Amino acid sequence: MITPHNIKIADYNYDLPKEKIALFPCDKRENAKLLIYENQQIKEDIFAHIANHLPNDSALIFNNTRVIHARLLLRKSTGAVIEVFCLKPVSPTPLHDEAFNVRGSCEWECFIGNNKRFKDTITATFPCGGDQMTLKVEKLTMLDNSAFLVRFSWMPEYLTFAQILESVGRIPLPPYIKREANPEDSNRYQTVYASEKGSVAAPTAGLHFTSDLLKTLKEKQIPMEYITLHVGAGTFKPVSESYIIHHAMHEETLFFHKKSIEHLLSLLNKRIIGVGTTTVRSLESLYWIGVKMERAKKQNKEIGNDCLTIDQWEVYEDLQNYIVTPENALQNILHYLKEHRLDGLYASTYLMIVPGAYQMKICKGIITNFHQPQSTLLLLISAFVGEKWKEIYTYALSHQFRFLSYGDVCLFV
Structure with a gap:
């Protein structure tokens, strides 16, 4: 059998x-x-x-x-690039349909690339629609599955997390597609x-x-x-x-x-x-x-x-x-x-x-x-x-x- x-x-x-x-x-x-x-x-x-x-x-x-724009490439002041890969929402809600409407701050389970160089909070400024948006990304704790709990906070606070990802993130192509995502992939x-x-x-x-x-x-x-x-x-x-x-x-x-x-x-x-x-x-x-x-x-x-x-x-x-x-x-x-x-x-x-x-x-x-x-x-x-x-x-x-x-x-x- x-x-x-x-x-x-x-x-x-x-x-x-x-x-x-x-x-x-x-x-x-x-x-x-x-x-x-x-x-x-x-x-x-x-x-x-x-x-x-x-x-x-x-x-x-x-x-x-x-598919969400789950890949965020963040450049530190030293020039090092940290990749934050958003997996699923944790706080203030674990429900996807609510998590993307969150404003101001949220916490997600994420994979982190170049983790050893991600020690301090990363602050970066990006265009978001007609606005300039300031995004802060903080690594909190390591989870059981080699992922990390990551806090995102941003200004202006009226922007939703969906708008943040659409502006800053990239489409996450599978690892066996050995190229960077292009605009057509979206x-x-x-x-x-x-x-x-x-x-x-x-x-x-x-x-x-x-x-x-x-x-x-x-x-x-x-x-x-x-x-x-x-x-x-x-x-x-x-x-x-x-x-x-x-x-x-x-x-x-x-x-x-x-x-x-x-x-x-x-x-x-x-x-x-x-x-x-x-x-x-x-x-x-x-x-x-x-x-x-x-x-x-x-x-x-x-x-x-x-x-x-x-x-x-x-x-x-x-x-x-x-x-x-x-x-x-x-x-x-x-x-x-x-x-x-x-x-x-x-x-x-x-x-x-x-x-x-x-x-x-x-x-x-x-x-x-x-x-x-x-x-x-x-x-x-x-x-x-x-x-x-x-x-x-x-x-x-x-x-x-x-x-x-x-x-x-x-x-x-």
Whole structure:
């Protein structure tokens, strides 16, 4: 029996030549090459024709997170450059939708580059709209994950932190794109439907959609829905342990509007296709939140905050003992929202989806880019297609497909 304990990451390795990594997006979003894997067969097209390859009963779910200008390059009076990489808000609120409207000062969890030279508060002046803005950045304490708690304060105080980042920060391209971000990246490393600020990496499968293509899908009466998972820097963290059971998965923040969950409930008779691995993790985590609520009910316990976090391995352990349909799981969540008079669900997930041991509960297909060797994202893909991932990736490498964030795209149904 396959369990997370006996999966070796070396079994999910392949040779990815540097020249196969796309450093820039293709000329038009919809012109990316499309690899279709269906009924054990591989075929090719371009993404502009995606609607022709979707099964008739498809429903598409998108992640509408928006990439923030998370990289701040600050120059000290000595000339040393300190990079501050904003990860997630801490104070006065940990909620992304509120954190960007904070004025005057705030504290964030950040990575720091050239940390040894960052000892004293850094003060710098930047143009911000029609104003001159003075920004102070202070390193407070080191956190458990090699990140730091950093305080930002600025004048004039009426500026929001969103305005600060837009003026001072840069788009954080993935580490395997070996170049500096340019002005075009602010547009192209962002989905056309991105609306909820908070990610430090794009949900890249969505980069191929255009407004016209979304209109075409709507005209074909393909149902669509939007959820939010803010992608963290941990998405690029390589698996360095021999066995994946020893790899620590990163936390990511989720938000589902109540109306979105109601719509998802009505779509469960469809073939739900997640646009990107982040959407798959979100939907599968949502199911397990409903299962944890079911467990709390059966144990006559209140549904507490522990039900709103999915730990890395718990879905392979105790939660497996609870047989809950996707319908009942979503109904549990809707009942919780109604009982607490909430318009939406905030949650977090560490869920690691691994091949052989995990069975998809909500997602029946995925649109996704090609992923790095020995990555948790490749493990998730293998959970969909099994050992066939090797054949698919070998085909792509030999047929001029481009890989990773700015690369081409797959449809697995």
